Amino acid sequence: MQTQDINPFTLTPLFRKELAMCKVTAGTKIVLITDLKTSRNYVDASFAAAEELGASIYEVRIAEPFNSHMIASQGGGDTISALPEIVAAVEAADLVLVFHVALGSHWLQNGRKKGTRFLLIIDGPDELKRLISPPGLKEAVIYAGKLAEQSRVMRVTSPAGTDFTAQLGKLGTVIQYGYADEPGVVDTWGGAHFSTWPNPDGSEGVIVLQPGDYWILPYVRTFESTVKLTIERGFIRKIEGTGADRRIMERFFEGHKKHSEDLDPYAVSHLGWGLNPNSILDQVTLTGNQMDRIASHTRAWPGVFLFSTGPNDQGGGSNRTPAHLDLPMFDCTVAFDDKTVIKDGVIVDPQMVVAQTEERRIAG
Numbered sequence: 591m592q593t594q595d596i597n598p599f600t601l602t603p604l605f606r607k608e609l610a611m612c613k614v615t616a617g618t619k620i621v622l623i624t625d626l627k628t629s630r631n632y633v634d635a636s637f638a639a640a641e642e643l644g645a646s647i648y649e650v651r652i653a654e655p656f657n658s659h660m661i662a663s664q665g666g667g668d669t670i671s672a673l674p675e676i677v678a679a680v681e682a683a684d685l686v687l688v689f690h691v692a693l694g695s696h697w698l699q700n701g702r703k704k705g706t707r708f709l710l711i712i713d714g715p716d717e718l719k720r721l722i723s724p725p726g727l728k729e730a731v732i733y734a735g736k737l738a739e740q741s742r743v744m745r746v747t748s749p750a751g752t753d754f755t756a757q758l759g760k761l762g763t764v765i766q767y768g769y770a771d772e773p774g775v776v777d778t779w780g781g782a783h784f785s786t787w788p789n790p791d792g793s794e795g796v797i798v799l800q801p802g803d804y805w806i807l808p809y810v811r812t813f814e815s816t817v818k819l820t821i822e823r824g825f826i827r828k829i830e831g832t833g834a835d836r837r838i839m840e841r842f843f844e845g846h847k848k849h850s851e852d853l854d855p856y857a858v859s860h861l862g863w864g865l866n867p868n869s870i871l872d873q874v875t876l877t878g879n880q881m882d883r884i885a886s887h888t889r890a891w892p893g894v895f896l897f898s899t900g901p902n903d904q905g906g907g908s909n910r911t912p913a914h915l916d917l918p919m920f921d922c923t924v925a926f927d928d929k930t931v932i933k934d935g936v937i938v939d940p941q942m943v944v945a946q947t948e949e950r951r952i953a954g
Contacts, residue, residue: 600719601631601632601634601635601715602634602635602638602639602642603639604635604715604718604719604722605632605635605636605638605639606638606639606642606643607722608639608709608718608722608769608779609636609639609640609643609645609685610643611722611723611768611769611771612685612707612709612769612770612771613771614640614643614645614684614685615643615644615645616643616644616645617644617645617646618640618643618644618645618646618684618685619645619646619647619682619683619684619685620636620640620645620646620647620648620683620684620685620686620687621647621648621649621650621679621680621683621685621686621687622636622647622648622649622650622686622687622689623650623652623670623680623686623687623688623689623690623692624649624650624651624652624689625651625652625653625654625656625689625690626651626652626653627656628651628689629689631715632689632711633649636687637649650676650679652669652670653669654669656690656691656692670695670697671695671696671697676697677697677700677701680697680698680701680706681700681701681704681706683701683706684706684707685706685707685708685709685770686698686701686706686707686708686709687709687711688708688709688710688711689710689711689712690710690712691710691712691885692708692710693710693776693904694901694903694904694910698776702774702775702776703774704774705773705774706773706774707770707771707772707773707774707775707776707777708770708775708776708777709769709770709777709778709779710776710777710778710779710781711778711779712778712779712885712886713779713780713883713885713886713887714880714883716883717780717883717885717886717887718779718780720868720869720870720948721768721779721780721782721866721868721869721886721887721890722768722779722780723767723768723769723782723866724866724867724868724944724945724946724947724948725944725945725947726944726945727767727768727782727865727866727944728767728768728769730865730941730942730943730944731765731766731767731782731783731784731865732765732767733941733942734765734784734862734863734865734931734942735763735764735765735784735786737926737931737939738758738763738784738786738862738926739763739786741758741926741927741929742757742758742759742927743755743756743757743758743926743927743928744756744758744786744788744861744924744925744926745924745925746797746861746895746897746922746923746924747922747923748798748800748919748921748922748923749921749934750798750800750816750921751796751798751818752795752796752797752798752919752922753795753796754793754794754795754796754797754821754897755793755794755795756788756789756792756793756858756861757788757789757792757793758786758788758789758792759789760789760790760792761786761787761788761789761790761902761905761906761907762786762787762904762905762906763784763785763786763787763905764784764785764786764860764904764905765783765784765785766778766781766782766783766784767781767782768780768781768782768866778886779886780866780885780886780887780890781886781889781890782864782865782866782869782886782889782890783862783863783864783865783866783889783890783896784862784863785860785861785862785896785898785904785905786860786861786862786905787859787860787861787902787904787905787906787907788824788858788861789824790824790857790902790907790909791823791824792823792824793821793823793824793825793858794821794822794823795821796818796819796820796821797818797819797821797897797919798816798817798818798819799813799816799817799818799819799835799917799919800813800816800919800920801813801814801815801816802920803917803918803919803920804874804888804917804918805835805915805916805917806874806884806888806889806916806917806918807914807915807916808914808915809838810874810878810880810884811874812874812875813835814833814834814835815831815832815833815834815835815836816831816832816833817829817830817831817833817835817836817839818830818831821858824857824858825853825856825857825858826843826856826857826858826899827856829843839915842855842913842915843855843856843913846911846912846913854900854901854909854911854913855899855900855911855913856899857899857900857901857902857909857911858897858898858899859898859899859900859901859902859909859914860896860898860902860904860905861895861896861897861898862895862896863891863892863893863894863895863896863924863932863937864889864890864891864892864893864894864896865890865892865937865942865944866890866891866892866944867892867943867944867945867946867947868890868946868947868948869886869887869890869891869892870887871891871894873887873888874888888916888918889916889918891918892937892942892943892944893932893935893936893937894918894919894920894922894935895918895919895922895924895932895935896916896917896918896919897917897918897919898914898915898916898917899913899914899915899917900912900913900914900915901913901914920935921934921935922934922935
């Protein structure tokens, strides 16, 4: 983890605040899932904060490091599922702090169903401090998630030429507001967004990624050229463009095909946007490909539409391809069932607007 600006001695009160938001009190049972790359400052702060709150806490450290660019079951080596004693400990805990992206892991999903709550901590200390949930964020994210669940059509347009429609209702919607306070909740410290999955064959239209839009998973880079994706019946059927971005995308999809007719890598995955007003919009440009500096920032930007490709199993579907791209797009207009909620990249639904609590500045 990169050295950052925050004083490490301030981590304990920061972790105590976060754990209190997770309803940690006297007697709460906490388990830490760490690996060889987990910051020992984070572990120490977790133990100190838990002790101050009267909780019991212990650490399970995995020898195989998890890949920070992929969810655990799709490339990081999900060793925990093969260890029944650890699975039992997870399911017996009230709260599990996980220091890698474990969203697709069977042990996490099974533990969630049994009432264990999970908090992923994957960002750097500066990011944890800036993005800790401000007042009103939970309510705004819940509202956005319910609106997605109740809607049947999402339409996205942009001045660049995007005109995309997704049918909704067959798969699920997942929300994250930055802390795990209810049984079965899985959240991320710094999380401030919702994700909804379109019907597997229900996406049509054109997505135009333009210079200044971002790749944030698995690559971390700014689009340098225009890429046009033509989507039919839920799959990308054509990729057009003239620069490196098109070539990278084509090779990425081709490299993940299991056979010549495999379309799973080309599927449309989750759609959504962030709602945390404390997020910094130029974080990728500012910090480059340091995943711990951008993991939550790039999903928390208010009104920046996140278009994703690949798996839909987290939303209840059957596609488990590891070919997952997360692509934040600026300047989009988004409507649910003809109700416009984002206009030219700005949230216009007042129930999704959260007051800023940190100075939001551009680098320089």
